[in-house]
Amino acid sequence: MEDGSFEETVVVRYLLGDLPEEAQIQVEDRAFSDPEYLRLIEAVEADLIDSYVQGEIQGAERRQFEGHFLASPERRKKIEFARALAHVAGESQPARDVAKAAPPSVTRHSWRETLAQLLGGRTPAFQFAMAGVAVVLLAVMSWQLVQTGRLRGQLSQLEANQRLQQQREQALQQAANEEHARAEDLAAQLRNHQGGAVAPVASLMLLPGIPRSEGALPQLAIPESAQLARIQIQLEPVDDFPQFRVELRTHSGEEVLTRSNLRAQRSRNGRAVVLELPASMLSPGDYELTLQGATSGETRDIGFYNFSVAAKH
Amino acid sequence: MDGNLKSEDSASVPEVRVRERRRSELTQEALDCFLQRLSPDRDLAGAKYLEVHKNLERFFEWRGCPSPLDHADEAITRTAQRIAQGEVIADPATYVIGVARLLLLEIRKAQEKDRRIAAAQPEVVIAPTPPSEDPELRVDCLRRCLDHLPADNRELILLYYEGEKSAKINNRKQLTERLQVNVHTLRMRALRIRERLMVCVETCVAKIGP
Numbered sequence: 001m002e003d004g005s006f007e008e009t010v011v012v013r014y015l016l017g018d019l020p021e022e023a024q025i026q027v028e029d030r031a032f033s034d035p036e037y038l039r040l041i042e043a044v045e046a047d048l049i050d051s052y053v054q055g056e057i058q059g060a061e062r063r064q065f066e067g068h069f070l071a072s073p074e075r076r077k078k079i080e081f082a083r084a085l086a087h088v089a090g091e092s093q094p095a096r097d098v099a100k101a102a103p104p105s106v107t108r109h110s111w112r113e114t115l116a117q118l119l120g121g122r123t124p125a126f127q128f129a130m131a132g133v134a135v136v137l138l139a140v141m142s143w144q145l146v147q148t149g150r151l152r153g154q155l156s157q158l159e160a161n162q163r164l165q166q167q168r169e170q171a172l173q174q175a176a177n178e179e180h181a182r183a184e185d186l187a188a189q190l191r192n193h194q195g196g197a198v199a200p201v202a203s204l205m206l207l208p209g210i211p212r213s214e215g216a217l218p219q220l221a222i223p224e225s226a227q228l229a230r231i232q233i234q235l236e237p238v239d240d241f242p243q244f245r246v247e248l249r250t251h252s253g254e255e256v257l258t259r260s261n262l263r264a265q266r267s268r269n270g271r272a273v274v275l276e277l278p279a280s281m282l283s284p285g286d287y288e289l290t291l292q293g294a295t296s297g298e299t300r301d302i303g304f305y306n307f308s309v310a311a312k313h
Numbered sequence: 314m315d316g317n318l319k320s321e322d323s324a325s326v327p328e329v330r331v332r333e334r335r336r337s338e339l340t341q342e343a344l345d346c347f348l349q350r351l352s353p354d355r356d357l358a359g360a361k362y363l364e365v366h367k368n369l370e371r372f373f374e375w376r377g378c379p380s381p382l383d384h385a386d387e388a389i390t391r392t393a394q395r396i397a398q399g400e401v402i403a404d405p406a407t408y409v410i411g412v413a414r415l416l417l418l419e420i421r422k423a424q425e426k427d428r429r430i431a432a433a434q435p436e437v438v439i440a441p442t443p444p445s446e447d448p449e450l451r452v453d454c455l456r457r458c459l460d461h462l463p464a465d466n467r468e469l470i471l472l473y474y475e476g477e478k479s480a481k482i483n484n485r486k487q488l489t490e491r492l493q494v495n496v497h498t499l500r501m502r503a504l505r506i507r508e509r510l511m512v513c514v515e516t517c518v519a520k521i522g523p
Contacts, residue, residue: 017377025414028375032368032410041375043504054477068377075374081511084451088459089474165464208463253497260360288498290505297363298512301505303463306493 011044016064036255046082053082202279202312203230205272206289206305208239217286218305221312226279231307233291235264235271239302241293244273251286251306260294282309339390340397347393350405365389365406372413378420388413454517458510466506473503 013019014027031038051057052065069075204220222229233246243263248256257277264271273291286308292299348358351365369385378384392409395402402408459467469492472484489499 015375024376028372028410031371032407038371039501039504042508043500046504046507050474071377071379072374072381074370074381077515078511080448080451081455081514083448084455084514085470085474085507085510087452088455089471092471092475249498251493251498252495253501261356286493288494297360300509300512301466303466304502 007040008044011041012048015041015045015048015068016061017068018064045078049078049082050086053079053086201228201230202226203232204307205232205234206307207234208236208303218307220282220307220309222279222282222309223312229277229279229282231275231277231289232267233273233275233289233303233305234267234269235273235302237270239264239271239293241295241300241302243294244302245292245294245299246273246275247290247292248275248277249288249290251288253288256281256287284309284311337387337390337394339386339393343390343393343397346396347389347405350396350402361406362389365409368406369409369413372410373417376417378417384413384416384420388416391416450521451514451518454514454521455510457517458513461513462506462510470503470506470510473499 010019010023010027014024019027027041031041048057048065049069052062052069057065069079202220202222204218206218220229220231241264243261245258245260246262247258250256259275259277262273262275265274266272275289286306289305289307291302291305293302294300348355348362351361352358366385366389369388370381373381373384388409392402392405392412396405459471462470469488472488475481476484485496485499489496492499494502
């Protein structure tokens with residue numbers, strides 16, 4: 001477990017059935033009234049299952065885990081899923097590190113001695129050993145050739161994907177610029193209509209698939225007189241859900257608002273979910289928005305968006 | 314508790330005696346009363362019902378019970394019946410957890426009884442649990458589900474769970490820096506993707522499994 005805080009330790013003990021009944025009831029009552037705490041329990045449970053799968057839980061704790069976690073088929077599925085996830089995540093590591101990887105050497109720890117012994121005597125054993133070395137060298141060289149070919153293939157694929165992604169980003173960015181220009185135009189028209197008053201709605205458009213790690217965050221500039229903030233989250237065609245749910249949090253994870261039962265609306269660029277909220281709820285700073293699709297009682301994450309809010313004077 | 318126990322000659326063909334615990338039946342009228350108590354708005358009541366059921370499943374799972382889904386149904390049925398019989402229950406969502414705790418005592422008692430019966434019989438064979446699906450199938454399904462994730466989510470989840478101990482910690486640190494989020498936000502984001510993946514994998518396994 002990474003976080004050794006007291007709270008997490010209590011949750012671990014709870015999940016292993018190691019707390020007195022009264023303390024168990026306290027944990028449950030808090031979980032069912034505090035969504036943050038409920039998520040903490042679920043996160044700790046996932047970590048605990050991963051630790052078990054990776055053999056990090058030993059001894060009495062392992063027996064406790066097995067007694068408690070293997071009881072229901074639902075939990076056994078969670079364990080099997082964790083095994084599969086560890087397996088697949090483990091596969092992806094060599095692909096990422098392949099450039100750094102060196103071919104394994106079975107005699108690395110004693111090669112000097114072995115070589116000295118072989119060179120010391122020109123016997124049939126020496127000749128046989130040299131032939132063996134040649135075979136190994138040939139195998140290593142073939143392996144490297146195959147690896148190089150494979151890496152070239154992967155690199156071409158990655159470059160093609162990157163080109164596609166860039167084209168897509170450019171198209172989306174252009175759409176965002178058009179939308180922004182349109183909003184500015186409307187605001188200007190409104191200003192003229194109202195005799196110079198500032199538009200009362202601050203708006204922001206969030207696009208899917210744009211990497212949030214590069215460049216500045218999209219910014220929602222809120223004029224002083226704005227009463228309403230409007231955030232338009234553009235959907236991709238695959239995001240075909242009857243309803244949507246939006247969670248808005250500050251950068252530090254504090255919940256600002258959660259809104260369910262939102263429906264997609266037609267926009268100039270396809271479909272979008274529109275979130276409108278009082279501008280006063282958004283103080284300047286960074287925010288994270290989670291968009292989920294809801295269908296027959298289940299919700300699925302669609303995307304996470306980071307943006308910043310600034311006061312416009 | 315559903316017990317699959319049999320006393321027999323181990324050489325003979327296993328014959329399993331299934332002892333079903335008596336379960337209450339939820340009538341339409343009782344369900345309607347329960348939903349009405351949750352909210353007069355039918356849509357909202359439906360959403361609340363699912364939330365209550367999910368919490369009950371969690372409760373029975375956390376307590377190491379064998380059939381959380383069935384136990385959750387049973388707790389709701391008992392609460393709904395009481396409402397239908399005219400009992401005044403102000404907050405059914407809280408009340409049902411109390412019912413679940415009483416049910417848990419019954420489950421523990423039944424488990425203890427089964428253990429005593431098993432211990433008293435000279436040759437007790439516990440029916441083998443059905444073999445789980447091929448682990449490779451789950452891995453294949455996971456690969457498929459990962460392919461359907463947005464690229465940034467896929468990279469996040471793989472990097473988050475990649476490596477062991479210090480390598481894992483380093484990966485996560487890199488992720489927080491790259492995504493400009495704190496550790497808590499990253500953890501919750503990974504959890505959400507993990508849950509979404511698990512639903513996808515189970516659907517896939519059920520669809521293409523044996």
